[in-house]
Amino acid sequence: MKIKQFRYVEDNLAYLIYDEKHGVAVDPGAVNDILAFLKKSDIKLEYVINTHTHPDHTSGNAAIIKKTGAEYIDMNALIKKNFLELSGNRIDVHHTPGHSEDSVIFHFDNILVAGDTLFTGKAGKCFTGDLKRFLASIKLIMSFPDDTVIYSGHDYVTEYMETAQTIEPDNSAIEEFMTQYNPGHVYSTLADEYRMNPTLRFNNHQLIEVLKDKGLPVATEYDRWRSVMSIV
Numbered sequence: 208m209k210i211k212q213f214r215y216v217e218d219n220l221a222y223l224i225y226d227e228k229h230g231v232a233v234d235p236g237a238v239n240d241i242l243a244f245l246k247k248s249d250i251k252l253e254y255v256i257n258t259h260t261h262p263d264h265t266s267g268n269a270a271i272i273k274k275t276g277a278e279y280i281d282m283n284a285l286i287k288k289n290f291l292e293l294s295g296n297r298i299d300v301h302h303t304p305g306h307s308e309d310s311v312i313f314h315f316d317n318i319l320v321a322g323d324t325l326f327t328g329k330a331g332k333c334f335t336g337d338l339k340r341f342l343a344s345i346k347l348i349m350s351f352p353d354d355t356v357i358y359s360g361h362d363y364v365t366e367y368m369e370t371a372q373t374i375e376p377d378n379s380a381i382e383e384f385m386t387q388y389n390p391g392h393v394y395s396t397l398a399d400e401y402r403m404n405p406t407l408r409f410n411n412h413q414l415i416e417v418l419k420d421k422g423l424p425v426a427t428e429y430d431r432w433r434s435v436m437s438i439v
Contacts, residue, residue: 208296210318210358211244212392213237218362219263220393222320224313229253229294232277233313233320234360235267242274252277253293256285258322258360259310282309303348305341306331312348319351319397322360327395328367329439330406331360342432349407353398362393370439374405374417409435 213221215237222233223241231254235241245252252275257264260282272279280291286302286309299314303324310331313320323331325348333341348357365388372381380402384395400407408414409431418425423434 208293208298208315210320212358212394213240213244214362214390215240215267216263220358220360220362221267222358223250224293224298224315224320225250226294226296231256231291231293231298232267232271234258234264234322235271236263238267238270238274241267241271245275251275254291255279256291256313257282258312258320258324259307261307261323264322264360282311285311301347303344305333305335305337305344308335310344314351314355317352317354318356318358319348320358321348324348325357325400325407326359326361326367327357327364327393327400328371328404329363330404330436333436338433338436339429341436342429345407345432348397351397353396353401355397357395357397357400359393362390364388364390364393367439368403371403371405374438375414378403378413405435405439406432 208224208226211223215221219236221235221237224231230250230252232252234257255268255272255277285300290297290299301312303310303312306323310324312324330345368381368385384403415425418434424430
């Protein structure tokens with residue numbers, strides 16, 4: 208299976224997971240662009256799914272379903288079933304509460320569609336207020352192989368890399384990543400995130416020293432996570 212990224216509005220990112228003949232649209236706000244690609248590639252859209260139900264991610268659902276007749280799978284069904292199939296290929300669905308209560312991530316092959324749970328350079332905002340469950344969601348992502356390719360729900364790369372550099376000004380990995388950043392194809396690997404993303408570096412000794420210097424709690428893993436989330 209393959210994945211194609213589509214930008215819409217200003218910084219939202221939609222996705223099409225597809226094979227030779229069939230596809231799944233994820234957060235399909237870029238309706239016209241997705242439809243054009245489907246037509247050009249002779250692909251039938253089978254399903255429409257979302258990473259969570261914030262309006263900027265569901266805005267294209269009705270229009271693309273009307274145009275294609277694709278089946279919509281709601282969040283409850285996705286979370287309950289834990290996977291969906293496309294032409295016999297499995298896409299795993301993991302519930303990742305934190306950014307929102309209904310947030311999920313989609314994983315297949317070495318690709319992770321992370322929605323607003325994890326961006327390039329920073330975890331999402333914890334709108335649920337439940338940082339403990341959000342930490343569990345982030346640790347789930349951290350359990351994947353380092354070469355996992357991460358596709359997020361927004362392109363906030365420049366802003367979040369500036370924040371990361373403010374926190375760790377001596378971290379050369381941040382500048383190195385930005386030399387490769389392409390707004391036309393926004394992604395990172397989990398290995399990249401370990402090198403530059405402060406919200407995944409809460410167990411890194413260099414970042415722990417930064418937290419200590421700021422007088423923030425570091426005694427436990429949750430303390431460090433909460434401290435990092437307070438400064439990003």
